[in-house]
Amino acid sequence: MNNTTDLTDSVLELIKLHQNTKGALLPLLHAVQEKIGFIPPHSVADIASGLNLSRAEVHGVISYYHFFRSEPAGRHVIQVCRAESCQACGAEELMALAEKTLGIKTHHTTLNGEVTLEPVYCLGLCASSPAVQVDDKLHARVTVDKFKSLLSKIGGRP
Template identity: 65%
Template sequence: MAGVVQDVLARRAADDGALLPILHELQDRIGHVPAQAVQDIAQALNLSRAEVHGVVTYYHHFRDRPAGRHVVQICRAEACQSMGADALMAHAELRLGCPSHGTTADGEVTLEPVFCLGLCASSPALTVDGEVHARVTPRRFDALMAELRSGQ
């Protein structure tokens, strides 16, 4: 993991506005932004550790620990909220047994909020491992999770 961090920093640290591209690449390559990388990033960009940590924790997209084997993201933007996304999130938390930003006890599914999937006319929407699903009801959510857990 340290090698990946050093590789990313070596290639991107001199770029203008490098912080977000570095964080995105680390998340893409490692699956999260490791806490131990924050100091290395800060040093490479001449920022404080608090500044880097603040960006990592401000954006919901970045994780500070590995996600589960599958990632479910439920849209929390206004259009989806108006069509039942809050109830869908509550249902998902209950069914999965983990809170938003959490991972199931078996490490299989991480549940995350996301702010706008661009499917406002087809809300509420969610993604399962990047695959978009629209007009998702609690019943459809349960079916998607059954498919996911059965390996289909």
């Protein structure tokens, strides 16, 4: 789904479903991202008006939570955990490797639309840090070599 009208219709539908619920903003944003993969920037005004909030409030929440995307993700999404336990166990090195290998910074997608690189703040595998998620699959105790192998499998150039 990438036609602007379709996207708008989908968001408006979800707004209707959530607008009479207290504290609807976060559930609505999650629903939008789950349905269309990101929060279209042009929908911020509709969301704000539907929930009787200011655009700044909606924008503030979208930008505060790293989870929300403002543009479509690539075919694959790599998430490197940057929370405390993983930081202490080499997550920065993994993120640097991913940025170098893919030629992009975090929160960006490769030019060919294949891979999006994102930070994430705890994948629930703290006892097996550092952790990485590639699409829907979690990977624990990720070494540099293991990560190079994961990157090469999804099209990165280790």
